[in-house]
Structures are given as C-alpha cells and as structure tokens.
Amino acid sequence: MKSIAELNASKVPLVIIDGKLNALDKVVLFPEKVEQAKKIINKSGLPKKKH
Amino acid sequence: MKLPAYQLKSSETLTSYEFVSEGKKGFIQKRIQFSLINKDEVYNLAFGDKKPATGDIDDLAISDNGDREKVLTTILSAVYAFTEEKPNAWIFAVGSTPSRTRLYQIGIGKYYNDLTEEFEIFGQLNGEWETFETGKNYTPFLAKRR
Numbered sequence: 411m412k413s414i415a416e417l418n419a420s421k422v423p424l425v426i427i428d429g430k431l432n433a434l435d436k437v438v439l440f441p442e443k444v445e446q447a448k449k450i451i452n453k454s455g456l457p458k459k460k461h
Numbered sequence: 462m463k464l465p466a467y468q469l470k471s472s473e474t475l476t477s478y479e480f481v482s483e484g485k486k487g488f489i490q491k492r493i494q495f496s497l498i499n500k501d502e503v504y505n506l507a508f509g510d511k512k513p514a515t516g517d518i519d520d521l522a523i524s525d526n527g528d529r530e531k532v533l534t535t536i537l538s539a540v541y542a543f544t545e546e547k548p549n550a551w552i553f554a555v556g557s558t559p560s561r562t563r564l565y566q567i568g569i570g571k572y573y574n575d576l577t578e579e580f581e582i583f584g585q586l587n588g589e590w591e592t593f594e595t596g597k598n599y600t601p602f603l604a605k606r607r
Binding site: 424425426427428429431432434435438439440441443444447448450451452453454455456457 | 468479498
C-alpha cells in the first residue's frame with residue numbers, strides 16, 4: 411500500500427472536481443443534525459487549540 | 462496512514478463529495494458533505510448512503526459491503542481535501558448511532574499518530590472538550606488543522 415506522501419506525490423488525484431455536484435452544495439444534508447451540532451457548540455464552545 | 466481509499470468526486474467548493482463503495486453487496490453510492498454550523502468556521506461532517514430509488518441520503522443504512530476500512534479512509538480523505546481548501550475550519554463529527562460514533566472513534570484511534578501530525582483532534586466527554594485519547598468514549602468529535 412502507498413503512504414500518504416506517495417499518494418500526494420502521485421499524479422492520480424484522489425479527488426476529482428465534478429461540476430455536476432455543485433448543486434449538492436445548496437442542499438444541506440440532515441439539517442436537524444446541523445442544528446443539533448450548533449446547539450452543542452453554542453453550549454460548550456470550542457476547545458482551545460494548542461498550536 | 463495506509464490507504465487505499467475510493468476516488469472521490471467533489472463539487473468545486475470541496476464541500477460535497479460522492480464516491481462508490483464496491484464490495485460483496487455490489488456498488489453503493491455514498492455522499493459526504495461539510496455544512497457550515499456557525500461563523501467560527503465550524504462544519505458538520507455528514508455521511509450517508511444514496512438510496513438508488515429516491516436519491517435520498519440515508520445515514521442509518523447498514524451497507525455491510527465488506528469495505529468499512531476503505532470507506533473510513535475515504536471519509537478521512539475528504540476531510541483532508543476540505544481542510545486543505547479551508548485550513549481554519551473545525552470539523553464536527555458524530556455518528557448517526559452510538560455504534561457509528563464508536564466506529565469513528567475506532568477509526569480515529571487507528572490512524573491517530575498520522576492524523577495528529579496534521580490535525581488537532583478533540584472529543585467531548587461529559588459536555589467538556591478534551592484532547593482525543595484512544596480508549597475513551599467520546600461524542601462528538603472535533604478536528605482542526607494544525
């Protein structure tokens with residue numbers, strides 16, 4: 411198996427941009443879960459980064 | 462980190478992704494999306510199976526396609542790609558069920574050493590964030606590029 415460094419250096423992209431998927435950006439998947447996540451973040455805040 | 466991962470197709474913003482799981486049950490289309498939660502650049506990581514009949518995304522489906530590891534590394538690849546584009550983003554993740562949250566936990570733990578080279582990872586325990594440690598049962602998780 412290849413390491414990340416090897417994959418990053420390879421010419422085969424792991425991600426292909428497909429303009430057909432742009433429409434998906436406009437529809438939020440599981441909005442109720444996004445709302446729940448928002449409540450959690452609003453309640454507990456964000457952790458302090460060390461770096 | 463040892464891959465392989467499935468090849469991802471992405472929208473131009475790198476916020477919506479699709480890939481196809483190939484396994485013992487056949488081909489299953491999967492979707493990943495990063496949705497903005499708040500102004501602090503916190504994004505929810507959503508993941509699920511695309512229902513062939515309706516096109517709806519089901520985050521409770523149990524694919525049992527025999528490629529769990531590859532699917533997991535593919536999700537991590539999407540996190541890498543997305544945060545390459547948005548290095549200040551926080552990625553919020555929680556499983557759709559306790560067992561899926563546990564799966565995320567196992568996945569993070571398995572690749573922890575590699576992931577922490579580029580990410581700070583936190584888990585929430587009893588409502589408080591702490592730096593992720595293997596063996597603890599967190600829900601949810603947060604990750605941010607170093």
